[in-house]
Amino acid sequence: MTNTASDTQVKVWDPLVRFGHWALVAAFAIAYITGEEEGNPSEWHEWAGYIAGGIVAWRVLWGLIGTRHARFGDFVTGPREAIAYLLGLIGGHTKRYIGHSPAGGAMVVALLIMIAGTVVTGLIADPGEAAKPQPSVTATADVPSREAGKAGRSHEERKRHREHEGEHETLIGEVHAVLANLTLVLVILHILGVALASYVHRENLARAMVTGKKRVEDA
Numbered sequence: 001m002t003n004t005a006s007d008t009q010v011k012v013w014d015p016l017v018r019f020g021h022w023a024l025v026a027a028f029a030i031a032y033i034t035g036e037e038e039g040n041p042s043e044w045h046e047w048a049g050y051i052a053g054g055i056v057a058w059r060v061l062w063g064l065i066g067t068r069h070a071r072f073g074d075f076v077t078g079p080r081e082a083i084a085y086l087l088g089l090i091g092g093h094t095k096r097y098i099g100h101s102p103a104g105g106a107m108v109v110a111l112l113i114m115i116a117g118t119v120v121t122g123l124i125a126d127p128g129e130a131a132k133p134q135p136s137v138t139a140t141a142d143v144p145s146r147e148a149g150k151a152g153r154s155h156e157e158r159k160r161h162r163e164h165e166g167e168h169e170t171l172i173g174e175v176h177a178v179l180a181n182l183t184l185v186l187v188i189l190h191i192l193g194v195a196l197a198s199y200v201h202r203e204n205l206a207r208a209m210v211t212g213k214k215r216v217e218d219a
């Protein structure tokens, strides 16, 4: 059987893009699920956040120096093109792109920005074990070890300082939670967009993100 142009496959997504995508999916899912717990974040939440942040930083670098379809220059367009593509997609008829479509590209950028914002606010709200003040050997029974470094202060001063720190942590923690939820909304829109584009163009885009391949031309 001979291959026709419509079933000839072309390599689009390099292995780093594909592995990075599914690792980001896993890291975001774990961070989101474990972020629901009350009190201090679990180690799972912290590590999933670090990994998501690392993948985003790496993806930005790869967007500048990576393979053809991984580069921002290949898929970042103006809002006009993105909206025109989306309207066409909803209408069931629009141009097919081998790399990210203009709307897909806009979503990639939005997701990377939102995940970066979520990770940074998470780090500020809770810098992790390494950055926390270590218990001091000079701690006394009536001074909690966390506060031992500030033992020179009066009781009132220490109380005011704790209250101030608490307010700051609560506010930045709330911003962190809002960003995480907005990211989830984007993720849902992203999945719906992928499903719609897959239907309209008659190709399984999720599978392409696994194999890295797409068909060359429209069937």
Ligand code: HEM
Binding pocket: 017, 020, 021, 024, 025, 028, 059, 070, 099, 100, 101, 104, 105, 108, 111, 112, 187, 190, 191, 194, 205, 206, 207, 209
């Ligand atoms: C089961 C759920 C998901 C599926 C099926 C899926 C599928 C896809 C597909 C098919 C693409 C390529 C779109 C195109 O052809 O233009 C893509 C790109 C992307 N997706 Fe997802 N996605 C999922 C979940 C997520 C989640 C949870 C995130 C982020 C937390 C995410 C972030 C991204 C990013 C950043 C890209 C750009 C990839 C790159 O260029 O490196 N995706 N996704």
